[in-house]
Amino acid sequence: MKRRVPLIITFLMGVLMVVTFFIPREPFGSFEQRMLVWFSILGGFTLLLGLDSLVKHHFRRIIRKRKDSFYSIVTLVSLFGTLAAGIVTWAKYGTPLEFASLEQIGSFYWVYWWIMVPLQSTVFALLAFFIASAAYRAFRARTFDATLLLVAAILVMIGKMTMGVVPAALILAVFLVAAGVYRFFVREPVLGIIFGSIGVALGVLVIIFPAAKIAQIAPQVQEWIMSVPQMAARRGILIGVTLGAVAMSIRIILGIERTYLSST
């Protein structure tokens, strides 16, 4: 019962989903859609488990007077405050996300608009700095591959710039020349000459061409990188990942892969 029934359910569901895909007639035609609705309903119940886990964790921290338990109080107050706002707005307007205009919003939407949205976008904006510092550590052009990574990243960034394209391209040219000189004298003279030549050529182009022309070419270069070499590798990875996912799905349906049963 504990292991066999879940394995049978998994097998039946997996086979049904595959079989119904090939039968467009009812009741199989809408089977996938119906199952996705069931899946989201199940997800709704699972959120209750998540809520229980979050509340228990923070209550424990408060009761045990752990270090920083004040922040657990903050979490619980925010959690229950937002839940209360949602329930009150829902009861009042029939929907929690009442939004006529920014001047006429329910308390739940107020929390969403003035607390959740700014926090979310600021947290993601903060990542700009961390990505930059991570790049400094990872991108020090020690190898040919790392240099390629760095050059592709800089070209894409220059292509997406709305201003300052020419100085950025000049900085890239100087960087390429420096990387070429380093590579020439330290380890790989051929690569050094290649990098150096590209850097010199880029520098000359930036100086010769008018700034408006450079600003016009940079987005085209960026678009080409994104749509050809970037897309090619991405496609290769996607195809590989999908083949792996299909193989894993077959293993799960056949009961070879059972790790999901070990969580309870």
Added chain:
Amino acid sequence: MSFANLLGLWVAATLTIAILSFLYRDNPLYKFAEHVYVGVSAAYFIIYSAKFTMELQLINEFKSNLEAYLQQGSTSGLVEALLLIIPTILGILMLTRWVGPKIGWISRWPIAFTIGLGAGLGITGGIQGVLLPQVQATIEPLWVSPFSGANLWAAVGSLLMILGVVSTLIYFYFSRPHRGFIGVVSRIGIIFIMVSFGAAFGATVMARVSLLIGRLYFLVNEWIGGTIDFIQAL
């Protein structure tokens, strides 16, 4: 601007500065904002799911189908209503984890249901939604005659695309040692992968920077500007 919105503006600005203060170092203001974010997000998704999943897709659907049966004698309505009991029971079974390990194992049934569903969808969706379209998009004309007036650069792009996809796939093929021909092709693959990662990194940085500009714009224009407007309007 109403007082509620002015208050909202100040709350949003304070929280924005609190999160940005992490750039100096981890501090109580940042931790406060971080924990507010956790609490508010969790509550938001619970309310959202309660409204748009549990109410709209379960309760309202059940009610309308049952009413159709009771008022018009629609058998399909009754069947639809009864079918909705299945995910409800599965959902309740998921909650048996609360009771303890004695009957908590029953929660494996709904988990098995979702795993089976995901595995089935993984096969059909993966092949139809990702694999075939990606392979199809890769198969482009490799040769374009320069005299036909077609874009020669596009043909170069198609060739590079084929080379990139095949070499990337070979780089991730570990059943044979990467020596000889396979070694050369996988070396080309790593070059494509590096350019791809670099480009993806550059695009991500620019997206984050634009978000940062948005937040700085909010602080300067909306927060300070909005407050000045509010004071002037008094």
